[in-house]
Amino acid sequence: MxxxxxxxxxxxxxxxxxxxxxxxxxxxxxxxxxxxxxxxxxxxxxxxxxxxxxxxxxxxxxxxxxxxxxxxxxPVKLTTLLILLAEQDRFAADFAEYFLRTEGYDVVLVADADDALVQMEGKAPDLAVIDLLISGGRGLQLCTYLRRYFDAPILAISTLELRDEALAAGASAFLHKPLESLQLVATIEDLLGRSGLLRRRVEE
Incomplete structure (x- = not known):
């Protein structure tokens, strides 16, 4: 057909x-x-x-x-959405980055809270995924700062059950690690308010 x-x-x-x-x-x-x-x-x-x-x-x-x-x-121009992935576990970071890229996202990967702030200011990602145990447990503090100064939704992740603390700190959603790939993508799509991972702009 x-x-x-x-x-x-x-x-x-x-x-x-x-x-x-x-x-x-x-x-x-x-x-x-x-x-x-x-x-x-x-x-x-x-x-x-x-x-x-x-x-x-x-x-x-x-x-x-x-x-x-x-x-x-x-005419429509498609631009890929950018996700900041702040993850201290290198294996988990590589897995999440690979899966998100196969789903059509661009990903900027960082391993500490300070670098996450630099990337937020410089690249203005559409969404931030924050490991709450990053940089010795500074993830909650990072969520609070990002919520105060940036508009991007925040997905907090952790091996610990910190859902209430994450939401109180400004996270938009929480997922318990280890992450299930399809659940990760579905949550990100919900937070972005889109069913897809591409922004559509009408060209001038």
């Missing part, structure tokens, strides 16, 4: 849950005309260089915003 192989369609449906057709009594996929346009958008976006994950996020955002898929009067 549209030059997209059936196994690819199944993979997209199962993994991204964006274009989900009805099923015939015999189990065949029945795509509506709008869904065919959505598949065409995905095919063309991937052909232009986007990953399947990024193409689906772009589609999801357009559908959510009610933007036409081929609206030539409103």
């Amino acid at each position: 549209l030059g997209i192989r059936a196994p690819t369609l199944r993979t997209w449906e199962d993994r991204y849950d964006v274009v989900v057709p009805e099923r015939s009594p015999g189990g065949h996929r029945l795509y509506t005309r709008p869904q065919l346009e959505q598949l065409r958008f995905l095919r063309d976006s991937i052909g232009a260089g986007l990953s399947p994950a990024d193409a689906h996020r772009a589609l999801r955002e357009r559908l959510h915003a009610g933007v036409a898929l081929h609206d030539i009067d409103r």
